[in-house]
Amino acid sequence: MTVLWMTILTALRALRRNKLRSALTMLGIIIGVAAVVTMVSVGRGADAAVQQQIRSLGNNLLMIVPGATTAAGVRSGSGTASTLTAADGTAIARECPAVAEVGWVKRQLVQVVYGNTNWSTSGQGVTPSYHTVRDWPVVAGRFFDEREQAGASPVAVLGQTVVDNLFAGGEDPIGATIRVKNVPFEVIGVLARKGQTTWGQDQDDVVFMPFSTAERRTLGTLILGTVDMIYASTARSEDIAVAQQQIRDLLRERHRIQPGQDEDFTVRNLNEIAEASKMASEVMSNLLLSVASISLLVGGIGIMNIMLVSVTERTREIGIRMAVGARTRHILVQFLVEAIVVSTFGGLIGVLVGLGGTHLVATLAAWPTLVSAPAIAVAFSFSAAVGIVFGFYPAKRASALDPITALRSE
Amino acid sequence: MPALLQLRDVWKIYHLGDVEVQALRGVSVDVAAGEFVAVMGASGSGKSTFMNIVGCLDEPTRGSYRLDGIPVSSMSADDRAAVRNQRLGFVFQHFNLLPRTTAHENVELPLVYAGVPFAEQRERARAALAAVGLAGRETHVPSQLSGGQQQRVAIARALVNHPSVVLADEPTGNLDTETSSEIMDLFTRLHREQGVTIVLVTHEPDIAEFAERRITFRDGQIVSDVRASRTTRAGGFGGRER
Numbered sequence: 001m002t003v004l005w006m007t008i009l010t011a012l013r014a015l016r017r018n019k020l021r022s023a024l025t026m027l028g029i030i031i032g033v034a035a036v037v038t039m040v041s042v043g044r045g046a047d048a049a050v051q052q053q054i055r056s057l058g059n060n061l062l063m064i065v066p067g068a069t070t071a072a073g074v075r076s077g078s079g080t081a082s083t084l085t086a087a088d089g090t091a092i093a094r095e096c097p098a099v100a101e102v103g104w105v106k107r108q109l110v111q112v113v114y115g116n117t118n119w120s121t122s123g124q125g126v127t128p129s130y131h132t133v134r135d136w137p138v139v140a141g142r143f144f145d146e147r148e149q150a151g152a153s154p155v156a157v158l159g160q161t162v163v164d165n166l167f168a169g170g171e172d173p174i175g176a177t178i179r180v181k182n183v184p185f186e187v188i189g190v191l192a193r194k195g196q197t198t199w200g201q202d203q204d205d206v207v208f209m210p211f212s213t214a215e216r217r218t219l220g221t222l223i224l225g226t227v228d229m230i231y232a233s234t235a236r237s238e239d240i241a242v243a244q245q246q247i248r249d250l251l252r253e254r255h256r257i258q259p260g261q262d263e264d265f266t267v268r269n270l271n272e273i274a275e276a277s278k279m280a281s282e283v284m285s286n287l288l289l290s291v292a293s294i295s296l297l298v299g300g301i302g303i304m305n306i307m308l309v310s311v312t313e314r315t316r317e318i319g320i321r322m323a324v325g326a327r328t329r330h331i332l333v334q335f336l337v338e339a340i341v342v343s344t345f346g347g348l349i350g351v352l353v354g355l356g357g358t359h360l361v362a363t364l365a366a367w368p369t370l371v372s373a374p375a376i377a378v379a380f381s382f383s384a385a386v387g388i389v390f391g392f393y394p395a396k397r398a399s400a401l402d403p404i405t406a407l408r409s410e
Numbered sequence: 411m412p413a414l415l416q417l418r419d420v421w422k423i424y425h426l427g428d429v430e431v432q433a434l435r436g437v438s439v440d441v442a443a444g445e446f447v448a449v450m451g452a453s454g455s456g457k458s459t460f461m462n463i464v465g466c467l468d469e470p471t472r473g474s475y476r477l478d479g480i481p482v483s484s485m486s487a488d489d490r491a492a493v494r495n496q497r498l499g500f501v502f503q504h505f506n507l508l509p510r511t512t513a514h515e516n517v518e519l520p521l522v523y524a525g526v527p528f529a530e531q532r533e534r535a536r537a538a539l540a541a542v543g544l545a546g547r548e549t550h551v552p553s554q555l556s557g558g559q560q561q562r563v564a565i566a567r568a569l570v571n572h573p574s575v576v577l578a579d580e581p582t583g584n585l586d587t588e589t590s591s592e593i594m595d596l597f598t599r600l601h602r603e604q605g606v607t608i609v610l611v612t613h614e615p616d617i618a619e620f621a622e623r624r625i626t627f628r629d630g631q632i633v634s635d636v637r638a639s640r641t642t643r644a645g646g647f648g649g650r651e652r
Contacts, residue, residue, distance in 0.1 A: 006522040017510050320506045323467065324567065325495020325523040327488045403467050407506065 007330055011337035018310075022342055025306045028299025029346030029383050030353060036292035036379040037354025037371075042361055043288055045369035047281040053196065054274045060237045061133070062099075062244055064088075064230040064251070067264035083264040085225040086211065088254060089127070092232055095250055098243035100235040103130035104211065104227040108219045112207055113179040114166040121162050122206045123180055125214020131157075131191065133231045141174045141189030144210050152212040156180065157189040159204035180207060181218045244269055296382055299346070300390040307339050307394035318398055319406025332399035339391020340384060347383025351376050412479055413440035414574055414607055415464060420473035420483075422459050422630075433459040434470070435630040441609065443574070446601045448618035449611045451627030458579070460627065461611050465498055465577045466490040478574055495523050499568025503580035505560040507552045513539060513563045514548035520571045538566040542596060558589035565596060575607040576600075582617055594620045 015022045066083045086104055093102040103126060110123035130136075131143045144155050158166075158173060167173045173187045185207075194203040215224065234243045244267050251257075251265055311318070318331055355371065362369045422434040434456050441447055451457040462468035463475060466482055469490075475483040482493055499520075500506075507516045517535040526534070539548055542562040552560050561581060568576050578597070582590035598620055600606045610621060618624050619638075626634040 002525045002527060003523060010522075013511075316506070317508055320508060321519065321523075322491065323465075323494060323500050323506070324520040325491050325571075327491045327523070329488075330523060404462055407467075407502070 003330065004333065007334045008337050008341075011334050011341055014310075014314075014334075014338055015341060021306065025303055025342050026346030026349065028302040029296065029343050029386065030299075030350040032292060032295035032299045033347045033350025033379045033383050034353035034357055035295055036288070037351055037376055038357035038361065039288045039292070040285070040375040040379075041354070041358040041369045041371045042367055043281065043284055044372050044375075045362075045367060047277070047284075048370050049368040050277045050281070051274065054270060054277065060100075060234045060240055061270045062232045062234075062240065062247065063268040063270070064092075064232065064247060065266050065268065066228070067262070067266060083255065084227050084230055086227055087225060088251060089227065089230045091250060091254060092230065092247055096232070096243060096246040098234055098239045098246050099232045101129050101133045102230065102232045103127045103133040104230045105130065106211060106214055106219055106226070107228050110181050110207065110218070112162065112166065113182075114176060117166055117168065119162060119165040121159075123214065123219060124206055124208050125211040125219055126208050127211050130208070130231065133233045135233075136194060137192045138189045139192045140172075141187070143189050143208075149210040149212055152216050153210060154183060154185045154213060154217065155188045155209065156185040157191060157208040158187055159191055159206040159208075160193040161202055161205040162207055163190055178207075180209070183218050185209065240269055292379070296386055299383075300343070300386040303339055303342055303387060304390040304394060306342075307335060307391055308397070310338070311335065311394050311398040314398075315401060315406045315409040318401050319403050319409065322401070322403035323407060328399045331401075332395045335395035335398045336388065336391050339395065340387035343387030343391070344380070344384045347380045350383065351380055354379075412476070414443040414445075414478060415439070415441040415609070416474075416476040416479075417464075418474045420463060420470045420475060422456075422463065422468070423471045432630050434463070436473070437630075437632055438473075439625065439632060439635070441575070441607065443607055444601075444605045445623060446597075446608045446621045447610065447623045447625060448621035449609060449625050449627065450613060450615075450618050452613065455627040456630040457611050457627045459630075461577060461579055461609070464575075464609060465500060466493050491523075495520055496571065497574040499571065499573040499576040501561070501564050501568050501576065501578040501581045503583040505552070505557075505564045505584070507560055507563055507567075509553070510551055512549050512551055513544060513555065513566075516552075516563055517567045517570050519567060524571060534570055535566075538570040539563070541569065541600075542566045556589075557585050558592055561585065561589075561593050562596065565593075565600075569600070569606070575609060578608060578610040580611055580613070582612070582614070590617065 064084065084104075089102050089104040092099055106125040108123050109120060112119050112121055112123075128143060128145050128149050131138065138157070141157070143157055144153065147153075148155055156178060163173050166178065167176070173190055176187045177184050178187060179185070191204070191208075196202055209218065211227075232243060232247060234240055247267055248263070252263065255264055257263055321331060321334075354376075358369050358371055361367050417437055417439050420434055420437045421432070424431040424433060437456075437460065449457050449460060459468070463470050463483075464477075466477070466485075467490075469485075470483050473483070474481060477493065477497060480493070482490060485493065494500075507513075508519070514532075514535050517538050518531045521531040521534060536545075536548065539545060542565050544559060544562050544566065547555065547559065550559075552563070555563065565576075565581075568578075581597075582593055585593060594617060597608055597610070601608055608621075610617070612618050621638070623635070623637045625632055
């Protein structure tokens, strides 16, 4: 035990005597580990931001949008047809067992006025279930209920962006009367800030009103009962695929679509988007990992190189140690410990530099970052392993020296 | 009582390519505990090979070598390392101290490999340095010490583990006459006062004068082995220590 401890001390002393060389040897490992830590943090940060945005649309969510219209042979693109109705939504809620909740939306760009300020925003007529389907909490007041929906009450729930723009003075919006397309509405609730969608749309720039109110009093409609989008959510994420199939079958039947004919609606699965982004980030992570492995490999070769030089340089020292009684394993351990100390110390500095780099990226570039403890642990243990692997051969060579030859060397 | 060093018909044969070099050709010799032996001979006479074998740095091709009754000639490299550590002390012509390492740490080195506890290492190294007259210079590194002082550190290192025998290979070869005599005085004193067994290789007759017994090698064989009486040692540098 004493011998091992002394051997470690000896190794540390040898490194201290050659500060510059030790530092340069560490550099490869430092860069490798720092690169891993920084890249993984930035990568995970970006990934988390994307996942967060996808989650912000709601959990286990299916979006059903109308298909394309074809007028005189001109196809107008998805969502232009008014093929979805509130009745479809009710049918989905009734007939698809995998679906937990259903909500639907009718929307239009509207001008809202409060006092002498006005603001152009998205007016959306929705069912009361909408905010639970979208997993969107109310921070002040409340969302409207079935009674207000049935009675087409002039009540509105505002998104944060609308609050910021209409109530710039900081007044309490709850209870205030705003005008939407010149129809007076009482503000009964404010929603939590949800942020942008993945495609950069501000989700908080919105005024919600009961679907019936919107249809009859403000947004109006050509055909009563048509909706712009139906949201359906499932209780568990495993049910998404089943629910998707059930909705599809139901709507094909309701819309009388023959087998082989194009559907006049599209069912979008947000989990698919999440999965795709997860896979993209996995590919990215593997790429980072291979780049980092290469830099650690290069660092390891650097250690081996320097250790071989060191063994040659210190042949006489090895001879002296052997003459006074150092055994093969003492010499082996001494040089192995030197290599491991260089690599782990390099790894430690690398972790610190990596954390600094992450902080720098987060503050200067304002990128989202997420420091990953497992990544740090892996990078650090990898650096220690590099020391063992690349230090072993030089150490083995040192310990195999013949004491007489070693003593005679200059 | 068996001899401390007991060599029987020791041969050492090297193969340099196709050439066979017989460095030692049937050497048999006994050295008793407490002796002070000088090994002499021209270069190539086999005295260095003899010292390497006695010092357990090398193994004989044929023959047997017992140290303290232990048959060391058939030991593994690691076991020989242990024997060197416990029973042998080395003093070299080039001092062979670790550079950039303090006198204290250099002397501690054999104790480190012996697994001696830290506190004891420290104490014994300090005592050994004091015994060679270097008290107060523990923290000096070799480059801050004169040749004679460096050799004293080496002698302290050789003695710190209380070895059965100290092997000195041309210990004064790199020192001037004055310093040489100081070092030889030190050896003589250690031999007289502490009964240290010393085997000393030299090619200088006046250095060999200090020893009580002189073994001369030629062509890998011992050609003379004479015991000098104490009185004849008055010559050379010897007169100085009286």
